[in-house]
Amino acid sequence: MRFPTFAAPEFLYLLPLALLVAWWWAWRRRPAVRFSDLSLFGGATGGRARRAVWGGAALRGLACAALVLACAGPRLPDERTRLPAEAIAVMMVMDVSDTMSGKVAWAPGEPEVTRLEAAQRAFRLFVAGGRSPDGTTFDPRPSDQVGLVALASVPQTVCPLTLNHSVLLKVADGLKPTPPGADAGTNVGDAIAEALIRLEAARGPKTRVLILLSDGQHFPNEVNTTGALKPRAAAQLAANLGYPIYTIDAGPDPPPGAPPDDVRRQGRETLRQVAEMTGGRAFTATAGADMLAAYKQIDGLARSPVAAYQYRRYFEFSGWCAAAAVVFLLAAHVLDRTAWRTVP
Amino acid sequence: MNPLLADSSGLAGFAADAREFLAAVRFARPDVLWLLWLVPVLGLLDRWAARRRRAAISRIGRPAGVAGQLTDPFPRRRWLGLAYPVGWVLLVLGAAGPRWGKSDETGVAVGRDVVVVLDVSRSMQADDMADPSAKTRWEAARAAALDLVDGMARRGGHRVAVVAFAARPLVLCPLTTDTDHARAVVADLDGLVPPPEVRPPVAGASVSGTRIGAALSAAVAAHDARFPGYQDIVLISDGDDPGGDREWVKGAGEARAAGIPVHAVGVGNPDADAFLKFGEELVSTRLQEGPLRQVADETRGQYLAARRDVPRLGEFFRDRIEPLPGREVSDESLPLPRERYVWFLAPALAFFAVGWVRGR
Numbered sequence: 001m002r003f004p005t006f007a008a009p010e011f012l013y014l015l016p017l018a019l020l021v022a023w024w025w026a027w028r029r030r031p032a033v034r035f036s037d038l039s040l041f042g043g044a045t046g047g048r049a050r051r052a053v054w055g056g057a058a059l060r061g062l063a064c065a066a067l068v069l070a071c072a073g074p075r076l077p078d079e080r081t082r083l084p085a086e087a088i089a090v091m092m093v094m095d096v097s098d099t100m101s102g103k104v105a106w107a108p109g110e111p112e113v114t115r116l117e118a119a120q121r122a123f124r125l126f127v128a129g130g131r132s133p134d135g136t137t138f139d140p141r142p143s144d145q146v147g148l149v150a151l152a153s154v155p156q157t158v159c160p161l162t163l164n165h166s167v168l169l170k171v172a173d174g175l176k177p178t179p180p181g182a183d184a185g186t187n188v189g190d191a192i193a194e195a196l197i198r199l200e201a202a203r204g205p206k207t208r209v210l211i212l213l214s215d216g217q218h219f220p221n222e223v224n225t226t227g228a229l230k231p232r233a234a235a236q237l238a239a240n241l242g243y244p245i246y247t248i249d250a251g252p253d254p255p256p257g258a259p260p261d262d263v264r265r266q267g268r269e270t271l272r273q274v275a276e277m278t279g280g281r282a283f284t285a286t287a288g289a290d291m292l293a294a295y296k297q298i299d300g301l302a303r304s305p306v307a308a309y310q311y312r313r314y315f316e317f318s319g320w321c322a323a324a325a326v327v328f329l330l331a332a333h334v335l336d337r338t339a340w341r342t343v344p
Numbered sequence: 345m346n347p348l349l350a351d352s353s354g355l356a357g358f359a360a361d362a363r364e365f366l367a368a369v370r371f372a373r374p375d376v377l378w379l380l381w382l383v384p385v386l387g388l389l390d391r392w393a394a395r396r397r398r399a400a401i402s403r404i405g406r407p408a409g410v411a412g413q414l415t416d417p418f419p420r421r422r423w424l425g426l427a428y429p430v431g432w433v434l435l436v437l438g439a440a441g442p443r444w445g446k447s448d449e450t451g452v453a454v455g456r457d458v459v460v461v462l463d464v465s466r467s468m469q470a471d472d473m474a475d476p477s478a479k480t481r482w483e484a485a486r487a488a489a490l491d492l493v494d495g496m497a498r499r500g501g502h503r504v505a506v507v508a509f510a511a512r513p514l515v516l517c518p519l520t521t522d523t524d525h526a527r528a529v530v531a532d533l534d535g536l537v538p539p540p541e542v543r544p545p546v547a548g549a550s551v552s553g554t555r556i557g558a559a560l561s562a563a564v565a566a567h568d569a570r571f572p573g574y575q576d577i578v579l580i581s582d583g584d585d586p587g588g589d590r591e592w593v594k595g596a597g598e599a600r601a602a603g604i605p606v607h608a609v610g611v612g613n614p615d616a617d618a619f620l621k622f623g624e625e626l627v628s629t630r631l632q633e634g635p636l637r638q639v640a641d642e643t644r645g646q647y648l649a650a651r652r653d654v655p656r657l658g659e660f661f662r663d664r665i666e667p668l669p670g671r672e673v674s675d676e677s678l679p680l681p682r683e684r685y686v687w688f689l690a691p692a693l694a695f696f697a698v699g700w701v702r703g704r
Binding site: 007008011014017021024025028029030031032033034035060063064067068070071073079080082083085140142143157159160161162163164165166167170171308309310311312313316318319322323325326329330333334336337338341343 | 397414435439499676
C-alpha cells in the first residue's frame with residue numbers, strides 16, 4: 001500500500017475546520033418564531049427534524065473535509081501516464097556533402113567555421129534555443145516533433161520524428177561532412193523527397209514543415225544516383241502536398257559582382273526558389289533576426305495533440321476530492337430545501 | 345486618441361492582456377464546466393423553497409404578524425445570499441482543473457536502459473532459421489529486436505539504444521525513451537544492405553567482418569554514465585567471428601568494468617553448417633555458442649540459446665530486466681502546465697464557510 005503525498009500539505013491544517021463546521025451546524029442557534037401555543041406542533045417532533053440537523057451537519061463537515069483535501073492536492077506516484085504535448089512536425093534536412101566542409105564566418109571577430117558547423121548551430125538554435133550571432137534570442141521549442149535527414153549523394157534519415165530532443169541534438173552533432181570520393185555528391189532533390197516521406201508518415205501532428213539547411217549546391221553523383229530529383233521538382237512535390245519548406249543557407253555570401261553562373265549565387269538562388277514555391281522563407285544561417293521571423297511564423301501554425309514519451313510524476317486526486325465536495329454540497333443544498341426544509 | 349484606449353496601456357491594453365490570459369487557460373476536465381448550470385438550477389430551487397416557506401408561515405398566521413414574532417440570532421444581510429452562488433461557480437471551475445503558466449515539475453521516465461547490439465555481418469545472411477517468416481539470421485535478429493522494443497514500450501519509461509555492427513560498430517540510435525523512434529530505426533535495418541559505416545574502414549582489408557568486442561565497447565559508450573547499475577546490453581549474434589583472435593575479450597572486459605551485464609542471444613544452427621556464397625567462394629558458417637556464452641558469463645549476463653527460433657526478447661525483458669530497480673531521468677524539457685485548482689477551491693471553501701455560518 002502506497003500512501004499519498006500532498007502537493008500543498010499546509011492546507012491539511014484546515015482539516016479540523018470540518019469538525020468545527022459540523023459542530024456549528026448542529027448546535028448553532030436557529031431562527032425561531034415566538035408562539036404561545038406549542039400543542040399545535042406537539043405531534044410533529046420526530047426523526048425527520050433530528051435527521052435534518054445531524055444530516056446537514058455531517059454533509060457540511062464532509063464537504064468541508066473534501067474541499068480541504070482537494071486544496072492540499074493528494075497524489076500518488078504515477079510514472080506510467082504519457083504526457084500530452086501540442087506538436088507540429090518539423091523535418092530538418094541537413095546537408096553533409098563535401099561542399100559543407102568549406103569555411104564560413106559565423107560571428108564577426110570569431111574564427112571561421114565549416115558550413116556544416118554553421119548549419120548545426122542554426123539547427124541547435126532552432127530546436128534548443130539560444131542566442132544567434134546578431135543577438136537575437138530564440139526560445140526552445142520542446143513540444144515539437146523534429147526529425148533529421150542527412151543529405152549527401154544518398155539521403156538518409158538519421159533521426160525519425162521525435163520529441164526526445166536531447167537524442168536528436170546528439171545525432172545532429174555527430175554528423176560529419178562526407179569525404180570527397182566515390183560517395184561524394186549533393187542530392188538536394190532526393191533528400192527533400194525523403195523528408196516528405198517521413199512527414200507523410202507522421203502520426204498526430206497535422207501541421208508539417210520542412211527545413212532545409214544547405215549551401216544549395218545540387219550536384220547529384222552521376223555514378224550511383226541516376227534520375228535524381230531536381231530541387232525545383234522536389235519543391236513542387238512539397239508544394240502539392242502543402243508542406244512549406246524553409247531554407248537556411250549555411251554558405252558564405254556570394255562575392256559582390258559575381259557573374260550569374262557563380263556557384264554561390266546559384267546556390268542561394270536555388271534555395272530562394274525552393275522556399276518561394278512552397279510558401280516558406282529563405283534566409284542565411286547567420287541572420288538571426290530573419291530566422292526568428294520564420295521561427296515565429298512556424299510557431300503560429302496550428303498544433304495537434306500527441307503523446308510524449310515522458311511520464312507524469314504523480315497521479316493527482318484533487319479532482320476526485322473536488323467531485324466528492326460537489327456531491328456532498330449538492331446533497332445538503334437540495335435536502336435543505338426539500339425534505340429537510342425548516343420554517344422560518 | 346483617447347489615452348485610456350492607447351495600445352498596451354489603459355483599458356485596451358488591459359482587455360488585450362485579459363484576452364491573452366484567457367486564451368492561455370486550459371481545463372484538465374472541460375466537461376465538468378457543464379456543472380455551471382447547477383447555479384441557476386439551485387437558484388430556482390431556492391425560490392421554490394422560499395415560496396413553500398411563506399406558504400407554511402401563512403398557515404401559522406398573517407405573514408406580517410408572524411414576522412413580528414421572529415427571533416433571528418444572526419440577522420440576514422442581502423449580500424450573504426451571494427456566498428453560495430459564488431462558491432458554486434468557484435467550486436465547479438476548480439473541479440474542472442484549470443491550468444495555465446509553466447510548472448516547475450518536469451516529466452519523468454522511470455525504467456532501465458538497454459542497448460541492443462545487432463550483428464549485421466555477412467554470416468548473418470545464412471538462412472538456417474526454422475521460422476518461415478524470418479528465414480535468415482539477420483531477419484530473426486531484427487524480429488527479436490523489434491519484439492524487445494515492443495516489450496519495453498508496453499510499460500514505457502525505459503530507454504533503448506540500437507547499435508549495429510559488422511567490421512565496425514555504428515550507433516543507429518542513441519538512448520531514447522521514444523520507442524517508436526527505436527522501432528523505426530530497427531525496422532529500417534537491412535542485413536543485405538547494412539549501413540556503409542559498418543564495413544571495414546579500407547575496402548578489401550583483411551580485417552574480420554564480425555567484431556563483437558568493438559561492438560560491445562560501442563554499446564558501453566552508448567550507455568548513460570549517470571546511471572550505473574540500471575543498464576543492460578542485449579547482444580544478438582551468431583558468434584561466428586572468422587578472425588578467431590578472441591577479440592570479444594576486450595569488449596566484454598569493458599562491460600564488466602562498467603558493471604553492465606551483457607545478455608547474449610545466439611541465432612543460427614549450432615549443429616550444422618550453412619553455406620553462403622561470397623562472389624565465387626562458398627563459405628560455411630554455424631552458430632558459435634562458445635564465445636557468446638563466455639561473454640554472458642564474464643559480464644554476469646545470461647546466454648539465451650534461441651538457435652533456430654526467433655528469440656522472444658520481449659518476454660525476456662519483462663521477466664528478467666523490467667522487475668529490476670529503475671532509474672529516474674528527466675532530460676526532455678517538455679513544458680507542463682501549472683495546476684491552479686487551489687486558486688479556485690480555497691476561495692470556494694471560504695465562501696461556503698461564510699454561507700454556513702451566516703445562512704441556511
